Amino acid sequence: MIRFATGKIASSLVTVLGASIIAFIVMRVLPGSPVRLIVGALASQAEVNNTQRALGLDQSVPVQYWDYISNFVRGDWGFSYSVGEPVRSLLATRFPASLELGCCAFLFAFGGAIVLAILSLTSAWVERFVRSFAFLGLGTPVFWLALILLVVFSQSLHLLPGPEGRLSLNVQPPPKITGFYTIDSLVTGRFGTLWNAIEHLILPALCLAFAPFSFLVRLLRSNLLDVTREPFMAVARSKGVSRSLVILRHGLPNAFLPTLTASALVFAELLAGSVLVETVFDWPGVGALVVQSLENKDYVVMQTFILLSAIVYVTVNLIVDLLYGAIDPRIRLARGTPP
Numbered sequence: 001m002i003r004f005a006t007g008k009i010a011s012s013l014v015t016v017l018g019a020s021i022i023a024f025i026v027m028r029v030l031p032g033s034p035v036r037l038i039v040g041a042l043a044s045q046a047e048v049n050n051t052q053r054a055l056g057l058d059q060s061v062p063v064q065y066w067d068y069i070s071n072f073v074r075g076d077w078g079f080s081y082s083v084g085e086p087v088r089s090l091l092a093t094r095f096p097a098s099l100e101l102g103c104c105a106f107l108f109a110f111g112g113a114i115v116l117a118i119l120s121l122t123s124a125w126v127e128r129f130v131r132s133f134a135f136l137g138l139g140t141p142v143f144w145l146a147l148i149l150l151v152v153f154s155q156s157l158h159l160l161p162g163p164e165g166r167l168s169l170n171v172q173p174p175p176k177i178t179g180f181y182t183i184d185s186l187v188t189g190r191f192g193t194l195w196n197a198i199e200h201l202i203l204p205a206l207c208l209a210f211a212p213f214s215f216l217v218r219l220l221r222s223n224l225l226d227v228t229r230e231p232f233m234a235v236a237r238s239k240g241v242s243r244s245l246v247i248l249r250h251g252l253p254n255a256f257l258p259t260l261t262a263s264a265l266v267f268a269e270l271l272a273g274s275v276l277v278e279t280v281f282d283w284p285g286v287g288a289l290v291v292q293s294l295e296n297k298d299y300v301v302m303q304t305f306i307l308l309s310a311i312v313y314v315t316v317n318l319i320v321d322l323l324y325g326a327i328d329p330r331i332r333l334a335r336g337t338p339p
Contacts, residue, residue, distance in 0.1 A: 096179025137214025
């Protein structure tokens with residue numbers, strides 16, 4: 001197990017290193033100059049040269065990369081000159097909004113996938129609905145779905161708020177405890193703010209959860225179908241237990257492990273991949289900040305976001321692989337690692 005874990009950690013570090021190199025190179029080849037963002041378009045060449053020297057941009061590319069990665073490890077993620085704040089504090093302010101949205105979307109996707117996957121094995125019309133719905137979800141662009149949801153539920157039916165962010169304009173945020181407006185409102189007893197925050201979460205969370213739900217429900221349904229063909233399922237049915245109860249008691253636990261593995265990766269992707277949804281719904285999270293930084297050519301923020309997204313995804317993947325190897329020894333044996 002130690003050799004298995006060491007190999008996984010080493011490959012994860014290599015992946016993060018590769019992501020940091022890609023982020024560094026991409027930010028260098030994009031058009032626009034971060035120096036001009038600082039000194040302004042009318043600054044003289046002497047001012048540009050002095051600023052480049054102060055930022056270390058006159059050094060060779062390997063030296064710049066070493067400064068970048070060493071500063072990142074120490075917690076110095078640069079300074080956003082378009083906003084006027086350090087990138088670390090800027091991301092810390094925005095991240096709770098993205099995390100709350102990602103968690104809510106994951107609950108919709110994961111919970112809906114479990115319920116509908118089980119029901120699809122007990123009802124023919126539910127099976128047809130799930131298959132069609134999942135196929136639609138995998139092929140629907142997220143920004144188009146976001147616009148449709150806004151037109152139907154906000155503008156036409158007036159059931160849910162439009163792109164107003166996390167709260168309505170006339171509602172004050174709750175005292176900050178966790179950064180989650182729903183939890184902070186519940187803890188402080190501000191139930192009006194709680195309901196307003198939930199209303200603003202529903203549409204962006206559903207939009208963000210649509211594609212992951214389609215993937216997870218297809219995966220879990222396929223695993224359940226494989227499990228239902230196993231002999232122990234027939235033995236359980238022969239004891240007079242109903243089909244739905246057999247699936248729930250015996251089928252779901254055996255089909256759940258591969259789905260749980262994929263769910264962890266989906267959760268990591270939801271945390272790092274909500275850029276379009278946040279932009280459409282004016283959600284003040286990290287994704288909206290990245291779009292704003294791209295428009296302002298503030299490449300320091302984008303570079304940090306790319307690297308942090310890679311770290312989150314690789315870390316979750318590493319944890320899942322280690323847990324999978326600990327639970328199922330066949331995974332370690334398949335890689336030549338002794339139990």
